Amino acid sequence: MYHPDKHIREAMQFAESLGWTFTEAGPHGHAYGFLYCPHHERDGCIVTVYSTPKTPYIAAQRIIRKVKKCPHGDSENEQLRIRNNPR
Ligand SMILES: [Zn+2]
16 A cells, blocks of 8 residues: 655655554545544544645645644543553
8 A cells, every 4th residue: 555656655654653544545536545543533634645646745745734733643642641651
C-alpha cells in the first residue's frame, strides 16, 4: 500500500506516526484511501488521500495540516500514558 508519490507517502507516514490509521479505498473513485485519526468515533477526523493529485506537494501539505489540526490524538495519548504510567 505504497502511494506512488513521495510527498504523499511522507504525509501518510507522519499521520501514522501520530496514531492515524490508513484504509485503502475501493477500486472505484478518485480516492486512494482514507486516513482516520486516533479517535475512532463518528466525530473523529477523516482525511481523503487522492491517488493522483495535480500538485502532490500541496496535497501532502493539506494532509499534514489536517493531521496537525486534529484535536483528538495528543490529548488521548497523553491520558493513556498517564493512566498506564501513574507517578
Ligand atoms: Zn481527530
